[in-house]
Amino acid sequence: MCLEQQQARRSTLAATALMLAISASTALAREPLYGALDHADLLRCEDLFWHGHAAEARSCYHLLETASTPITIRAEASWALGDLQGANSLFQEAVKAEPKNALLRVRWGELYLQTYQYNEAETLFDEALAIDGKNPWAKIGSAEALSKGGGDSATINKLMTDVVENDFTPAGVRYRGLLMLLHNALGKDQFEQADKVIKDARAAAESGKLPQLELYALEAANAFMTFKPYQAYIDQALHEDPAYGDAWAIPGRFAMMTRRYRESGAFYEKAVLVQPDHWQAHLELGQNYMRLNQISAGVDHIHTSFDGDKFNPTTINLMRMLEVFLNQTEAFSFPNPPEGPFPKLSLRLNKSESSVLKDYVRELAEAGMATYQKRYRFTPTEPVVIEVYPNHEDFVVRSVGMPGVGLLGVTFGYLLAMDSPTAHARSESYHWGTTLWHELAHVYTVEASSHLVPRWYTEGISVFEEWRTGPIPGRKIPLDVYKAMAEGKFLPVEKLDDGFMRPTYENQVIVSYMQGGLVIDFINSEFGFDKIVDMLELFGKGVKLKDAVQQSLGISVDVFDKQFKQYIDIEYGKLLKNLPGWQADRKTAFAALEKEDWQGAVDAAKRAVFAFPDYVEADSAYIALARGYSRLNDKDNEFRTLETFWQKGGYASRALLALGNDYIERNDTEHAFKVFKDVVWADPFSQELHSKLGDLYMTHKEAAKALREYLVLLSLNPPDQADANYKVATAYQAMNDKDKTMQYVMTALDVAPQYRPAQSLLLELSRSTTAKQ
Amino acid sequence: MKLSLILRRSALHLVAALAVVPALSQAALYISIVQGLGGQPLYDEQFVxxxxxxxxxxxxxxxxxxxxxxxxxxxxxxxLLKHFTELGKKMATGDRAAIYLIGHGSFDGETYKFNIPGPDLTAQDLKSILEHLPGRNHFLVNTSSTSGAMLETLVGKGDKASNPAFVVISATRNGNERNATQFGRYFAEALRNKDADLNKNNNISIQEAFDYAEKQVSTHFQDESKLSTEHAQLRGDGATLFNLARLNASEQKAELASASGKLVELLKKRKDLEAQIEDLQVRRSQLNNADYLARFQQLILQSAEVSEQIEAAQKANGPIKPMIEADPALPKPPGGTRVP
Incomplete structure (x- = not known):
C-alpha cells in the first residue's frame, strides 16, 4: 500500500504494483442493518430484500413512503429503493427534528459511506460520538470511514477494539466489526487469524440471528486463498439470498488482490450474473478484463458500472482515462503478420509519441523477452502487451483506478503498463528502459508461477534482472537503502512481503525492493541461478516460501536469513562504515562547484569516488568530478571520469552525450555507438541524440538505421528544420530512394534556400537524372 | 503531402511578416545599446x-x-532621452531602429523601471521613445528581470497584444518574474552563433535570436533542475525578416574587396536569384502547388549552380582573409560545463 502513497524517486527502482491491495475501494453496497434499527415494518422489507425477493422488497419499501411512517424509516426506505438524494433530504430533515439522536447521524453517515464521501461520513460519525461517546455504531462507522479515507491506523484500531472487544457491545455491531476484521486479516494473508475471526463471527451471528451472507462469502475467499474448496460457502450465501452478488464478488476481490486475475474475472462474472445491479462488481470486472487485455469487455462493464452508479470516483476516473486510451492510442503488433496464432508483442503507444518510441520499445522488449524466456524456462502463451502513457495520471488510473499514486510501471500478467519518458520532467532522471526491463521480468516470473509467486520474490527478481541483464547493468541502490541497511532494517524473508504491503517507516517499500534484489543476488551467488528458477516453479505448484527454501536450497529460512546477513556484511560492511565520510566528501564537492572552487571540487569528488566507486546516480561524485575537470580545462581527465561513470552504469543523459561526443572526437565510434544507445534507454526525446546517432550510422554506411534516427529527430520538431530534413534526404539518397530524397531536400531548401549542403544534394540529384535521360 | 504542408506554413509566415516590413533592404538600421546597472560584480561582468x-x-x-x-x-x-530625440531627427521614415536594454529591472505593481544610474527609464519612457521614432518596423529587446511588466504599456493588455509599429521582446512574462534573468546573455550569444541561423542565410533575425535564447534558457533551468523563473515574450510582426547580425560579414567584405569581375557578377546573380526565391515564397498562396514547386525547384537549382560556380571561383582565388579579424577580447560563449 505504501508504494501507492509514495513517489518512487529513483528510476532504477522501477517501482511496480503487482499487488493491488486496494482495500479502500472495496464494494460499498448497502449493508444489512445487523440490528441497528428495530422498526418492524422496515425489518420485514429488509428480510425480503436479503433473502432475494427483490420485487416484493421494493413493494414493501414503497409502502413505507407515506407521511405516517417516521421520517427516519422513510429515509431508510428511499435509500433501499436507490433514491439516495431523497434519502439524504429525509435524513437532513430528521436530524433537524431530532438533533440529539446519535443513531440518526450514524445512519446518515452510512449513506455518505455508500456514496464514497468518507470525510462527510466521518464528520457525521464524529457528531454522533459527540452526542453519545459510547455509541458502538458510530465507532464502527467511523472506523470504516477512516479506513476507506486513508485515516490513521492507530485511531482505527482503537475504535475497532472498543467495539469488538467489549462484552457489552450489541451482537449486530460486534458482528459487523468482526466482518471488517476478517476482511483485514485476509487482506494481510493472516489466515490463522482469519480462522479465529470466522469462528467468533459465526458465534455472534448465530446468537444474534443475524444474516450470514457476507460471512459465507468471506469464508469462500479464505478457502480460495488457502487452496481449499470454497464453493460450498458460496452456495450457502446464495441459498440465503440467491441475488447476493457479493457471494462471488468478495472472493473475486481477494483473487484480484493476489493477482489471480483469471480466477478473479470468473468470480466477478458470476457476481454480475446473480446481481446485475452490482455496480462495483461491474467496475471491478471491467478493470479485471482490462488487465487481462480484453479491452472491449472491460470498457463495456466500466460503462455499465458508470450508468448504474455515477458517484464512484474510481469509475469516473476510469471513464476519463478511457477517453484518452480509446482515442489517442496507436497499436502495433510484432511480428506483423504473426508467425503463429498470435503476435509475440503488442504495443499501445500514445499517437503523439509513437513515432519516437515505437522502435525502441520494440527493440528493448524483444531483447528482454528473449532473455527472460531462456533464463526462466518459460514461453509465453499469449502476446506480451506493453502500454506506455505520456500522462502519469492516466497510467495510474489505468493501473489502480485512482490518481495520485507514485508508480512507474505495473504488470498484470501478460500486460504491463508504464510511464513514458515524457511523463516525467527530464530533470527527474526517469530511466524508462530499466522500468520496462523490470516489468517485463514480472511477466515471466508471474506467469511461470501461475501468479503464485510471493510479492517480494518477483520484485526481487525484477530488481536483480535490472542489475544483471538490464539496459544499465550494475547495482543501483539509493542512499536511503544504505542507511536502512546500516540500521539493520532488512526483514527476514518470510516477513519481506510486509515491507511492500504494510510498511512501517518511510521508504520501506524502496528498501524492500532493494532487499529483494539483494536476496535474489545472494541466491544466485551462493546457490546458483537455477535455484532461483527452481523456487519459482515450486511457488507455481503452491509450495510456501519456507518449504520452497528448504526443498530448493536445502536450508531452513532461519539459516537462509543468517547467511544473507553475512553476505550483506561482506558486500557492504566496509562501505557502510565509510558512508558518512563519503557523503560528506560528495557534498563538499558539489558545494565547491557552487563556489567555483574547481580544484576543491575535484579533490573532494576524487575522495568520494574512491570511497564509493559504484554510486552513479545523477548526484554522484563522478558528475562533480567531471564538472571540476571541465572547468579546469583538463579534458583528458574529464573524459576518463565520464567514461568510468558510464562503465559503472551512470545514465545521466547530458553526461553520456558529452562522453559520446568525446568518443567521436577520438575516432572511437564503437564506444560512441554504445554510449548513444544507452542514452536511448534514458532520454529518447533528446534531439541531439538522434542527430548524432544518425550521423554515426551514416558514417558506418547503415543508411536504414540512420534514417530511423533522422525520422525520429524530425518527429521531435527540432528548431533546425532545414538540417533535419536534409539529414533525412541524405539517408534516403544512401538507400537509393530518389523520390524521397527529392521530397526532403526540397523541404530543407524551402526552409533555408541558401543551405549549401542541401543545394549540392539537389544539384547532384538533378544531374544524375539528366545524365540518365 | 508533407512537403506541401511545410511549404505552405513557411510561405504564410513570410507573407505575414512582409506585409508590415516593406522594403527592408533599402532601410538604414540604427542600433542603440544600453547597459544598465549590474549591482554586483557578477552581473556587471555579465552585462559588459x-x-x-x-x-x-x-x-x-x-x-x-x-x-x-x-x-x-x-x-x-x-x-538616453536626448540620444533618442536626436536619433528621431536623424532617421528617415523608412529607417529602422533596434534598441537593446541589458540590465536589471524592477516593478512595483504599477510602474516598470529599467535600472540605470540616476532616475530609471520607465515603461512610459520606452513607449515614448518608440513612438517618437519616425516610421515603423522598430525593435526593442529588454533583457531585464520583470521586463514583462513593460509590455502592457508598450503593446497593450493580453498575451496576443502587439503594436504594428514595432517588435518587442521582454525576458520575462510579467512583472512577477523578478529573478536576474538568463535570457540576455543567450540572446547576445545568438547574434554570433551559427546554430541560431536556422534558415542558413548567415543572418540572425530577431526571431532566430529569440528562439535560440528561449531554448537555451529552458535548457539552463533543466540542467539546474530548477523551475524556470523567466518566460520570454515576443510581440509584434516581422521578427523573421528583421536581421540583427550577419555571421560572415568580414569574409563577405573581404570577398567583395578582392573579387574578380566574374566573381562579382556571380555574387550579384546569386543575390538576384535569392531575391526571386524570396519573392516566390511570398507569393506561394497565389500559385497552385505544382506550379510553385516547379518554379521553386528551378530557381533553387539555378541558385545552387551559381553557388557552385562561386565556390569554384573562390577556390581559384585562394582562401579569403577576413578584413577584420575576430576580436580576441570578445567574451566566450555562456554556459559552463557540458555535464549538467
Missing part, C-alpha cells in the same frame, strides 16, 4: 560581456556610425 557581443554583432549588420552604446555613467535617463 553581453554589451560587447551585441556591439560586435551590430557592426556586422550596419555601419559603425549607426551603432550607439551607452554604459556606466553615460547611461543616464537624460542622456
Amino acid at each position: 560581456d553581453a554589451r560587447k557581443i551585441i556591439e560586435a554583432a551590430s557592426n556586422t549588420i550596419t555601419d559603425a556610425d549607426k551603432v550607439f552604446s551607452f554604459s556606466g555613467e553615460r547611461a543616464t535617463r537624460a542622456a
Whole structure:
C-alpha cells in the first residue's frame, strides 16, 4: 500500500504494483442493518430484500413512503429503493427534528459511506460520538470511514477494539466489526487469524440471528486463498439470498488482490450474473478484463458500472482515462503478420509519441523477452502487451483506478503498463528502459508461477534482472537503502512481503525492493541461478516460501536469513562504515562547484569516488568530478571520469552525450555507438541524440538505421528544420530512394534556400537524372 | 503531402511578416545599446560581456556610425532621452531602429523601471521613445528581470497584444518574474552563433535570436533542475525578416574587396536569384502547388549552380582573409560545463 502513497524517486527502482491491495475501494453496497434499527415494518422489507425477493422488497419499501411512517424509516426506505438524494433530504430533515439522536447521524453517515464521501461520513460519525461517546455504531462507522479515507491506523484500531472487544457491545455491531476484521486479516494473508475471526463471527451471528451472507462469502475467499474448496460457502450465501452478488464478488476481490486475475474475472462474472445491479462488481470486472487485455469487455462493464452508479470516483476516473486510451492510442503488433496464432508483442503507444518510441520499445522488449524466456524456462502463451502513457495520471488510473499514486510501471500478467519518458520532467532522471526491463521480468516470473509467486520474490527478481541483464547493468541502490541497511532494517524473508504491503517507516517499500534484489543476488551467488528458477516453479505448484527454501536450497529460512546477513556484511560492511565520510566528501564537492572552487571540487569528488566507486546516480561524485575537470580545462581527465561513470552504469543523459561526443572526437565510434544507445534507454526525446546517432550510422554506411534516427529527430520538431530534413534526404539518397530524397531536400531548401549542403544534394540529384535521360 | 504542408506554413509566415516590413533592404538600421546597472560584480561582468557581443554583432549588420552604446555613467535617463530625440531627427521614415536594454529591472505593481544610474527609464519612457521614432518596423529587446511588466504599456493588455509599429521582446512574462534573468546573455550569444541561423542565410533575425535564447534558457533551468523563473515574450510582426547580425560579414567584405569581375557578377546573380526565391515564397498562396514547386525547384537549382560556380571561383582565388579579424577580447560563449 505504501508504494501507492509514495513517489518512487529513483528510476532504477522501477517501482511496480503487482499487488493491488486496494482495500479502500472495496464494494460499498448497502449493508444489512445487523440490528441497528428495530422498526418492524422496515425489518420485514429488509428480510425480503436479503433473502432475494427483490420485487416484493421494493413493494414493501414503497409502502413505507407515506407521511405516517417516521421520517427516519422513510429515509431508510428511499435509500433501499436507490433514491439516495431523497434519502439524504429525509435524513437532513430528521436530524433537524431530532438533533440529539446519535443513531440518526450514524445512519446518515452510512449513506455518505455508500456514496464514497468518507470525510462527510466521518464528520457525521464524529457528531454522533459527540452526542453519545459510547455509541458502538458510530465507532464502527467511523472506523470504516477512516479506513476507506486513508485515516490513521492507530485511531482505527482503537475504535475497532472498543467495539469488538467489549462484552457489552450489541451482537449486530460486534458482528459487523468482526466482518471488517476478517476482511483485514485476509487482506494481510493472516489466515490463522482469519480462522479465529470466522469462528467468533459465526458465534455472534448465530446468537444474534443475524444474516450470514457476507460471512459465507468471506469464508469462500479464505478457502480460495488457502487452496481449499470454497464453493460450498458460496452456495450457502446464495441459498440465503440467491441475488447476493457479493457471494462471488468478495472472493473475486481477494483473487484480484493476489493477482489471480483469471480466477478473479470468473468470480466477478458470476457476481454480475446473480446481481446485475452490482455496480462495483461491474467496475471491478471491467478493470479485471482490462488487465487481462480484453479491452472491449472491460470498457463495456466500466460503462455499465458508470450508468448504474455515477458517484464512484474510481469509475469516473476510469471513464476519463478511457477517453484518452480509446482515442489517442496507436497499436502495433510484432511480428506483423504473426508467425503463429498470435503476435509475440503488442504495443499501445500514445499517437503523439509513437513515432519516437515505437522502435525502441520494440527493440528493448524483444531483447528482454528473449532473455527472460531462456533464463526462466518459460514461453509465453499469449502476446506480451506493453502500454506506455505520456500522462502519469492516466497510467495510474489505468493501473489502480485512482490518481495520485507514485508508480512507474505495473504488470498484470501478460500486460504491463508504464510511464513514458515524457511523463516525467527530464530533470527527474526517469530511466524508462530499466522500468520496462523490470516489468517485463514480472511477466515471466508471474506467469511461470501461475501468479503464485510471493510479492517480494518477483520484485526481487525484477530488481536483480535490472542489475544483471538490464539496459544499465550494475547495482543501483539509493542512499536511503544504505542507511536502512546500516540500521539493520532488512526483514527476514518470510516477513519481506510486509515491507511492500504494510510498511512501517518511510521508504520501506524502496528498501524492500532493494532487499529483494539483494536476496535474489545472494541466491544466485551462493546457490546458483537455477535455484532461483527452481523456487519459482515450486511457488507455481503452491509450495510456501519456507518449504520452497528448504526443498530448493536445502536450508531452513532461519539459516537462509543468517547467511544473507553475512553476505550483506561482506558486500557492504566496509562501505557502510565509510558512508558518512563519503557523503560528506560528495557534498563538499558539489558545494565547491557552487563556489567555483574547481580544484576543491575535484579533490573532494576524487575522495568520494574512491570511497564509493559504484554510486552513479545523477548526484554522484563522478558528475562533480567531471564538472571540476571541465572547468579546469583538463579534458583528458574529464573524459576518463565520464567514461568510468558510464562503465559503472551512470545514465545521466547530458553526461553520456558529452562522453559520446568525446568518443567521436577520438575516432572511437564503437564506444560512441554504445554510449548513444544507452542514452536511448534514458532520454529518447533528446534531439541531439538522434542527430548524432544518425550521423554515426551514416558514417558506418547503415543508411536504414540512420534514417530511423533522422525520422525520429524530425518527429521531435527540432528548431533546425532545414538540417533535419536534409539529414533525412541524405539517408534516403544512401538507400537509393530518389523520390524521397527529392521530397526532403526540397523541404530543407524551402526552409533555408541558401543551405549549401542541401543545394549540392539537389544539384547532384538533378544531374544524375539528366545524365540518365 | 508533407512537403506541401511545410511549404505552405513557411510561405504564410513570410507573407505575414512582409506585409508590415516593406522594403527592408533599402532601410538604414540604427542600433542603440544600453547597459544598465549590474549591482554586483557578477552581473556587471555579465552585462559588459553581453554589451560587447551585441556591439560586435551590430557592426556586422550596419555601419559603425549607426551603432550607439551607452554604459556606466553615460547611461543616464537624460542622456538616453536626448540620444533618442536626436536619433528621431536623424532617421528617415523608412529607417529602422533596434534598441537593446541589458540590465536589471524592477516593478512595483504599477510602474516598470529599467535600472540605470540616476532616475530609471520607465515603461512610459520606452513607449515614448518608440513612438517618437519616425516610421515603423522598430525593435526593442529588454533583457531585464520583470521586463514583462513593460509590455502592457508598450503593446497593450493580453498575451496576443502587439503594436504594428514595432517588435518587442521582454525576458520575462510579467512583472512577477523578478529573478536576474538568463535570457540576455543567450540572446547576445545568438547574434554570433551559427546554430541560431536556422534558415542558413548567415543572418540572425530577431526571431532566430529569440528562439535560440528561449531554448537555451529552458535548457539552463533543466540542467539546474530548477523551475524556470523567466518566460520570454515576443510581440509584434516581422521578427523573421528583421536581421540583427550577419555571421560572415568580414569574409563577405573581404570577398567583395578582392573579387574578380566574374566573381562579382556571380555574387550579384546569386543575390538576384535569392531575391526571386524570396519573392516566390511570398507569393506561394497565389500559385497552385505544382506550379510553385516547379518554379521553386528551378530557381533553387539555378541558385545552387551559381553557388557552385562561386565556390569554384573562390577556390581559384585562394582562401579569403577576413578584413577584420575576430576580436580576441570578445567574451566566450555562456554556459559552463557540458555535464549538467
